[in-house]
Amino acid sequence: MKKFIVFFSILALFTACGDAPQKAEAVSEDKPLLTLADFNAEAGNWIDKEIQIQGIVDHVCKHGGKRLFLVDDFGDVHIDGEERFDDALTGSQILVTGIIRELRIDEAYCLQMEADHIQKHKEGVDSKDVYESKMKHIQQYRDSMQSAGVDHLSFYNIDYVSHEIK
Amino acid sequence: MGNFLFTNPVVFMKTLRKWSRILHRDIGFFFIGTSLIYGLSGIALNHLKDWNPNYAVEQIEFKTDIPLEKNTDIKDNIQALLKDIDASARYKQHYYPQKDVIKIFLSGGSSVIVDLKTGDGYAEFLNKRWLFYHSNYLHYNPNVWWMWFSDLFAGALILFAVTSFFMVRGNKGIIGWGGFYTALGIIIPLVFLFVLL
Numbered sequence: 001m002k003k004f005i006v007f008f009s010i011l012a013l014f015t016a017c018g019d020a021p022q023k024a025e026a027v028s029e030d031k032p033l034l035t036l037a038d039f040n041a042e043a044g045n046w047i048d049k050e051i052q053i054q055g056i057v058d059h060v061c062k063h064g065g066k067r068l069f070l071v072d073d074f075g076d077v078h079i080d081g082e083e084r085f086d087d088a089l090t091g092s093q094i095l096v097t098g099i100i101r102e103l104r105i106d107e108a109y110c111l112q113m114e115a116d117h118i119q120k121h122k123e124g125v126d127s128k129d130v131y132e133s134k135m136k137h138i139q140q141y142r143d144s145m146q147s148a149g150v151d152h153l154s155f156y157n158i159d160y161v162s163h164e165i166k
Numbered sequence: 167m168g169n170f171l172f173t174n175p176v177v178f179m180k181t182l183r184k185w186s187r188i189l190h191r192d193i194g195f196f197f198i199g200t201s202l203i204y205g206l207s208g209i210a211l212n213h214l215k216d217w218n219p220n221y222a223v224e225q226i227e228f229k230t231d232i233p234l235e236k237n238t239d240i241k242d243n244i245q246a247l248l249k250d251i252d253a254s255a256r257y258k259q260h261y262y263p264q265k266d267v268i269k270i271f272l273s274g275g276s277s278v279i280v281d282l283k284t285g286d287g288y289a290e291f292l293n294k295r296w297l298f299y300h301s302n303y304l305h306y307n308p309n310v311w312w313m314w315f316s317d318l319f320a321g322a323l324i325l326f327a328v329t330s331f332f333m334v335r336g337n338k339g340i341i342g343w344g345g346f347y348t349a350l351g352i353i354i355p356l357v358f359l360f361v362l363l
Binding site: 056058064065071072073083084087088090091092093 | 310
């Protein structure tokens, strides 16, 4: 009997301490509320800072489940988490609190990526088609920088902190 | 311990065999459930290219003349559409990924996409695969506590391998047929590595 009590106590400890990966949090007045429509324009002002953004979960990434795609009629953004998101969030309107991160693509980045792709193609990791597709992608980045007259491109995503279902 | 091994090797081996069996048996019982979870989900996830291991997916194409443009009646119109294509479908949300496209989310992960210009629609109904969905969910490490528990399970698998060496004596043990099967079980993955790497 004693062994059963000890065993089930340990089992209860495991299950009771199992936090759901997503935490619900009340809307905060400290953090700026961005819209998906303005996200790309405003994100540069809030890099590495916590913000809130609302949208519909279009899907949770099938591979790994640690990324979700937040959308509305006017824009979209990727939300990256450290733990899997619940599939059941798909189609839900949520308010996400997260930290904006920037991926900056400049000529140095392009050169590094090119070197990596050449190496992978040489080692036989990437087929000719994959290699050419990747190199074409890098050229597209260069063309975009040239046509915009800038020395870098910025892509933004959000590192997940918490969410609230609306 | 070293003295005991060399001065009483027979007693030492007897004790080792006894404890190997006890640990293999009792820890084995404890992890039966976990073994089934990882075994089932392992098979399911091994064949990701061939099937969706979490959901049975039903896809249907249809045509509709129900107006689905943005207006005050949109939710009523969506309900009318859903009645046409599947009476049991439950509306959750919708949005317009493009000017002339509406995407409607249903409960359970299903969705409907309609081209507003042509009325052509495509619905994808998802049904969870009982047992597979739940075991895959755990296999994906849903939280840190399960991760540690599954590390314990992995450690137990190593223990099962090691205790197997000592559990059986004689012709059927590691110095007999058991050794042959062990060698075969090591050679096969090595051959794959040699061929594929």
